Amino acid sequence: MNIVVIGTGYVGLVTGTCFAESGNDVTCVDINEDKINRLLQGEIPIYEPGLTELVKRNAASGRLKFTTDVSGCVPEASCVFLAVGTPMGDDGSADLSGIWAASDSVAPYLSDDAVVICKSTVPVGTNRKVYERLKEKLGRDVNVASNPEFLKEGCAIQDFTKPDRVVVGVMSQKVGKILEELYKPFLRTENPFLVMGLESAEMTKYAANCMLATKISFINQMANLCEVVGADVNEVRKGMGHDQRIGFQFLFPGAGYGGSCFPKDVRALIATGKERGLTTELLLSVDHVNQIQKDVLFNKIERYYQGNLKGRTIAIWGLAFKPKTDDIREAPALVLIERLLEAGADVHVHDPIAMGNVKAIYGDKIKYSDHHYDALHGSDALVICTEWNEYRAPDFDYIKHHLSDPVIFDGRNLFEPEKMFERGFHYSGIGLKQPKT
Numbered sequence: 001m002n003i004v005v006i007g008t009g010y011v012g013l014v015t016g017t018c019f020a021e022s023g024n025d026v027t028c029v030d031i032n033e034d035k036i037n038r039l040l041q042g043e044i045p046i047y048e049p050g051l052t053e054l055v056k057r058n059a060a061s062g063r064l065k066f067t068t069d070v071s072g073c074v075p076e077a078s079c080v081f082l083a084v085g086t087p088m089g090d091d092g093s094a095d096l097s098g099i100w101a102a103s104d105s106v107a108p109y110l111s112d113d114a115v116v117i118c119k120s121t122v123p124v125g126t127n128r129k130v131y132e133r134l135k136e137k138l139g140r141d142v143n144v145a146s147n148p149e150f151l152k153e154g155c156a157i158q159d160f161t162k163p164d165r166v167v168v169g170v171m172s173q174k175v176g177k178i179l180e181e182l183y184k185p186f187l188r189t190e191n192p193f194l195v196m197g198l199e200s201a202e203m204t205k206y207a208a209n210c211m212l213a214t215k216i217s218f219i220n221q222m223a224n225l226c227e228v229v230g231a232d233v234n235e236v237r238k239g240m241g242h243d244q245r246i247g248f249q250f251l252f253p254g255a256g257y258g259g260s261c262f263p264k265d266v267r268a269l270i271a272t273g274k275e276r277g278l279t280t281e282l283l284l285s286v287d288h289v290n291q292i293q294k295d296v297l298f299n300k301i302e303r304y305y306q307g308n309l310k311g312r313t314i315a316i317w318g319l320a321f322k323p324k325t326d327d328i329r330e331a332p333a334l335v336l337i338e339r340l341l342e343a344g345a346d347v348h349v350h351d352p353i354a355m356g357n358v359k360a361i362y363g364d365k366i367k368y369s370d371h372h373y374d375a376l377h378g379s380d381a382l383v384i385c386t387e388w389n390e391y392r393a394p395d396f397d398y399i400k401h402h403l404s405d406p407v408i409f410d411g412r413n414l415f416e417p418e419k420m421f422e423r424g425f426h427y428s429g430i431g432l433k434q435p436k437t
């Protein structure tokens, strides 16, 4: 099949590459010339494990191309995927300007049989508006489908090629069949291909992300309760998670969820409810709990230093919103950096992959280390914001020797409080019971 993917970010580049890997001819388009030039030179603009090798292999075979020019590739395409960003607008609703620009840009070149498929996460009703807009521009009927993406950054290739399910929203069964054929190579283990209406497909994506965000805010609130009642959230988590109706996934407490999806998708669904006169109390609380949670580490640090952070240096390990990605959008570490700088502290950071993105925001306001141990030099305390593997089994003697205070604030509960106490640390996790002193 001849495929065009508009938008070459985390979703578009993975989608295009995986479709090329399964034998299709794919052209990935972006308006960002620099991004396309880098891709043409074999440089992958994002960090995603396994992606570089796949892009290079498929580009070399001629099945994967990159361009900024829609007119050269869209006329030949049977499927045109829209995978542009849909960021949070000022009022919390999804900013759809990228979707309108992308659909307008392809409209003049669409063949009669082409299907335009929206992979971006868009509010309910958007695909129907894309359909109306294209129909008006073309003066004829047009095929539009919704195909929300469920991949996780850091595991995107695996998620795309072995999805739990594929969801498509269609206006005709014929389009459903075309997409089923396209996805067949990825559904060989009998995971379902679910065909539904446009609105249900759009809503499914929001409902899934909001459920996951709800689980995170729930366990974060339980963790905060554990701290004040003297329980240990790790024990509670195990006690809960073994109940098969609950399970363990997304029940890890932390410093709040971040990334390019959960925060904006929760807010967008709240905005959708508001537009239709429905107050979504649960989602409002999920969002509110998350805002509060992003301050939890700072509050602990401030309490420890009795409100006086001026002149202190705090080392932070991990800046990406989660491991195995360079994505720092809405990352809890950024909130912490902001609060520490406001309080007059110096900040010394390390991240194996995401440091360049943080540098682009903070420049020389903070200090960067290429090795995580170097961030300890001259620092008073250590904070762990992201659970990169290399932080999981550190040399504790080295840490103790180089920090002026043997204190670790751990936003990911990597270590056991008892052992940390024995090692001579003041160790503060999220919702953990403090050892008896």
Ligand SMILES: NC(=O)c1ccc[n+]([C@@H]2O[C@H](COP(=O)([O-])OP(=O)(O)OC[C@H]3O[C@@H](n4cnc5c(N)ncnc54)[C@H](O)[C@@H]3O)[C@@H](O)[C@H]2O)c1
Binding pocket: 006, 007, 008, 009, 010, 011, 012, 029, 030, 031, 032, 035, 083, 084, 085, 086, 098, 101, 102, 105, 119, 120, 121, 122, 149, 150, 151, 152, 153, 260, 261
């Ligand atoms: N990142 C994820 O983990 C993830 C997972 C599932 C769904 N999604 C959804 O997928 C969509 C894309 O997310 P992303 O993280 O890949 O975004 P991104 O910001 O990484 O990439 C979007 C790309 O689209 C390009 N673009 C914008 N307007 C364009 C236009 N008119 N023509 C061509 N290119 C254009 C941008 O230059 C950018 O390269 C969003 O709706 C997001 O919510 C993201």
